[in-house]
Amino acid sequence: MIIDSNCTLGPWPFRRLRHSDAAGLLGLMDGLGITQAWVGAVEGIFYRDMAAANEQLLERISGHEDRLVPWAVVNPAFPGWEEDLQEAEQAGFVGVRLYPNYHAYDLADPRLGDLLGAVKALHWPVAIYARVQDERLHHWHMLVPPVGFAGLPQVVERFPDLPMVICGQTWQFAQQFRGLFAGTNLYLDISRCEGVAGVADMVQAIGADHVLFGSHAPLFYLEAAVLKIQEAGLEGTAREAILHGNATRLLG
């Protein structure tokens, strides 16, 4: 069993993707033995109206909710996010995705604190996207800097039990913040973990219980995440934890 914690659906504005609808993603998943994928709307990165983006996602996964599990994109720096969150809860979403760089706030922003408090009250997990795409390849007139994580220790200190995934970070990041992970519900996905057997280095830094299988498909080749697990030579409980155990626990 493999749960992919990091997939999106919808047309990427800057490139034609082959597998950006439900049928395409499910086809990729079938080919690689992926049981379930957590999905969010690409539109949530770019729209102002998050309710519309989240609604589009639900339309897209209709009939496939057993395998495509929807996460709502919420923007705490935009008025009315409280209602977006409420609607998302009623509509069957299971967690919240945040894009602080695309939505122009940082981890120290008090509005983020308010949102995380509300997410905690719902007993939901939250995923923070460090990077959607390498900055060097952004559109000429849409240069979005990566998320700064200097404020992460304060966030974790304030919300120690909140299940939180950071998507798109590296094993070097894991080493830098290794002291933060013990006893928390903090996770890193492997979608941008590079280096030779880099996932093994990530596991060594923070423990397998804090690492999630995540591919960033269909923007990335889904197979990259599968091969990274193979490259790391992980076996037994560590491998199972990363492939599905942690994800299952995280969604409660």
Place this chain on the structure above:
Amino acid sequence: MVIDCHIHLMPHPGETQAQAARRTLAAMDRLGIDKACVSLGDRLIVQPNATELREQNAWVASTVALAPDRFIGFVYCSPNHPELSLELIEEYAVRGGFRGIKLWVCQLADHAGNDAICRRAAQLGLPVLAHTWVKVTGNMPTESTPDHLVTLARRHPDVNFIMAHAGGDWERGLRTVRHVPHIYPDTCGNDPEAGFTELAVALVGAERLVFGSDATGRSFASQLAKVTGADITDDQKRLILGDNLERLMPA
């Protein structure tokens, strides 16, 4: 046969060369990568002086010596030191069994200092692996784009060039070299963005795409998946993963 055209053996802090080589070979084994072409040194030096250029090539030679059936050396040359570069080609390629040349970022690829190096590469039938990137955030002043490589390649029609990173901005890089048949894009050194390999096959053909990873900075897996995970035929994958490179290198 799967051959990676582009790795650098850079140890973790505190790790010996032999340990880094073992860790690298173990990862290659787990992914079925038979051989890897090694270039540069134990660390990245943007402007290597003569001593550093010698040291970096010696590092590659001692890496290859650790596993001569798995590692293939590429001679790191510098257009700032053309005479020394020719000496290094004699020492490491003619007498030492290295099978390619590496150009990195100390000058733009079209620098005149590269001409003597390329003339010798033509005589010996050595492919030239040349760094290219187009960063919307800005290149280093001496960092080549695919356009610089095209200029050099037009001056040396009898040399086969491997365009590292397919230009970084691969949609641009592939278009730039599409009609320059002796430039071979490699697959490595950026995120495994879906569509890369399919576009490369459509624009330059599977016969002109070469698998590389840019390990040890990059993951072998993330770069290999660009090929194995692409919607192309098994024959095309075989060409990209090793057959093309085997054809480009002298025996």
